[in-house]
Amino acid sequence: MLGVQSPAAAWFAITTLAVWRVAGFVVYDEGPLRSGSHLRAALGRLGLGALSRCFHCASIWIALIGVLVVFEISLNVVVMWWAIAGAASALELMVGGVGRRFGEIAGEDDAQIREEEP
Secondary structure: OOOOOOHHHHHHHHHHHHHHHHHHHHHOOOOHHHHHHHHHHHHHHOOOHHHHHOHHHHHHHHHHHHHHHHOOOOOHHHHHHHHHHHHHHHHHHHOOOOOOOOOOOOOOOHHHHHHHOO
């Protein structure tokens, strides 16, 4: 599969990319019909607003869901969970962030971001 000798390695890579994208959606994107905004508002109402503001926090919990869906339940799942969350966070840092949402990544305030927008 995908030219990889180990199917587990391919699924690790695929799951990492999926976690990275879903975490990016939760934290940064508006999405179709403002679904991202609605999701962040719902998380806030449930007391889980930190998940919608921190890519790395979101990736931990999204990775848990991904690992439970993709891999067989065993003791290795815990290691895979943290490895996939870490790989998604590393990928986010390597690409410089999916996007800036109100300057939270750069530490800027809202007014500075609005001045930079075209």
